[in-house]
Amino acid sequence: MLRCLPTITDPAVLISTSTADDAGVYRVADDLALVQSVDYFTAIVDDPYAFGAIAAANALSDIYAMGARPLTGLNIIGFPKKRLPMEVMYDILRGGADKATEAEVVIIGGHTIEDSEPKYGIAVTGVVHPDRIISNAGAQPGDSLVLTKPLGMGIITTALRIDKASDEVMAEAIAVMATLNRAASEAMIVAGAHACTDVTGYGLVGHLGEMTAASGVGAELSVEKIPVVEATWDLARQGIVSGGARRTEDFLGERVVWASAVPAEAQLIVCDAETSGGLLIAVAPDREASLVAALRGAATPAASVIGKISADPRHRIHVRH
Incomplete structure (x- = not known):
């Protein structure tokens, strides 16, 4: 466009x-x-x-x-x-x-x-x-990928529209979405982050795809390390997802390589749209620990190392369980 x-x-x-x-x-x-x-x-x-x-x-x-x-x-x-x-x-x-x-x-x-x-x-x-400036184009092979908020906002707000989200789940989601990414940004600046993007309408995999394409690299993700609001799993198993999940998966196509052990609901969650999601930060591995410690000290909703940047001229994202 x-x-x-x-x-x-x-x-x-x-x-x-x-x-x-x-x-x-x-x-x-x-x-x-x-x-x-x-x-x-x-x-x-x-x-x-x-x-x-x-x-x-x-x-x-x-x-x-x-x-x-x-x-x-x-x-x-x-x-x-x-x-x-x-x-x-x-x-x-x-x-x-x-x-x-x-x-x-x-x-x-x-x-x-x-x-x-x-x-x-x-x-x-x-x-x-x-x-x-920290753009989405500076990620380097070997960088650790750190996420500062859990996934699930798109699925939970979709569930709300069909009366499938409890008050407790909505309260948790609202607290996450309303949290500023200010502290996370300050922590990544101090850590000397190589690249960053926020996870919003294209979901985790979609925005990581933009980062890898802009940086000329690939990436590896581990589903079991990705923070997710617990109620999201059951909602995803029921097929409650926004239309964004399918669009992201279709758009990236063969650039995303799914390990056979990755369940269908996990694929939906990492592709689904987020609202006011966390920062996805690419940082040198020797700065990973200090960044995570700073994020935890600032009480960000998550401070999870979810994967790493790889050398891949085809900019593929390998997702394993």
Whole structure:
């Protein structure tokens, strides 16, 4: 789709659409670059305040994934004012504002349109030193892959729509989705991470596929080491997954090599879409322990070494049990 856009020739553009990275980066001075991203989506939980907080955390995550510091945001909201009371919109915005305040980000404006269903997100601007950008294109063979949140958000929120998710499971999922990736980003910067991406709409395998393609490498994953919200397994066995799982699997095709021991539900989980997922970090093996220790010290939802980067010119991802 993006191929129809004009080729970018401005030398100040450091990162654009060519590597499917999490944000665009534009140099404004020798020691300063702007990092910009926009993200919004329809309501995935029933509580409007929680929806606002999750959407804000999700939008900020793209900036954190680049090793940057978010500064300002512009709200984007679509709302069916003839169908829902305005108090619902206020609660969505309040959830987003509180999460932005937690992140020390200032919401300086925004835009609202009338829509058929609630949609909310933020256009975020951050800053980073041009020499300290962490893109998805720097992974090196031998790097350890570390994940900072458990999987299962897409499956659980899909289950909610058909009344298959308990209050306890939803509470756990909301807590994970509303957690900022700020502490994880700070830890990976200190550890000298080679590459990073956040795990969102293309699922773990989809975003890892973008990283391996951009970096010119392959990867190996171990399913038993991947953190997953426990209730997700039973839901996946029931076939409760979003449409994103099948699309990711079809898109990557033969680039993903599944070991025979990997069960069908595990394949669905690692391919399924996530909302406000964790950071997937590629770090040198001799920095793995310090990164994991820092993540655990910061109480990130997960701090799991789930695989490694391999030398593979075909950019394949080998998934074993």
